[in-house]
Amino acid sequence: MSEDPVYFPVRLVWTGGKSGEISIERKAIIRTGTPLGDSSEVNYHTPEDLFVASATVCYMNGFINFTRKMRIEFKAFVCDAIGTLEKVDRSFEITKIEMKTTVEIESEDLRDRINRALELAAKYCFVGNSMKCPISHDIEIVVG
DSSP states (O other): OOSSOOOOOOEEEEEETTEEEEEOTTSOOEEEOOTTSOTTGGGSBOHHHHHHHHHHHHHHHHHHHHHHHTTOOOSEEEEEEEEEEEEETTEEEEEEEEEEEEEEESOGGGHHHHHHHHHHHHHTOHHHHHOSSOEEEEEEEEEO
16 A cells, blocks of 8 residues: 555435435445434444444455465455444443454465464554454354
8 A cells, every 4th residue: 555645535415314325436325324213224334333344344355465465365254243332431432343253264284374364454454453442353264
């Protein structure tokens, strides 16, 4: 990545209640809602969903980048993440994100290198590094 700033313009248009549409040029619209809204609002992506998802996607992309640099192949990558929303003082915060990652590899001799790629992905995940909550990683590597 270049050392020059990169900008990510996002447009949010209110659609009523606590719902909106996020528009990003040349990308699909994301409908937003709230976890405790009316029946239509709970069907859409919440800020909490998007917060946790952004850390998970960044982690996956970092893993893919490191496996490419290391010239190692994997068969599958699945990451389940849970963000915990708690009351802190007078407000609410995501206080932690727990990720459970499963990577499928072709042979046992790849295990150490895949582990290293996962470690580097967590260490250099710029989205996760920008968050103040801790992110934990539970990793399972399966040979299949």
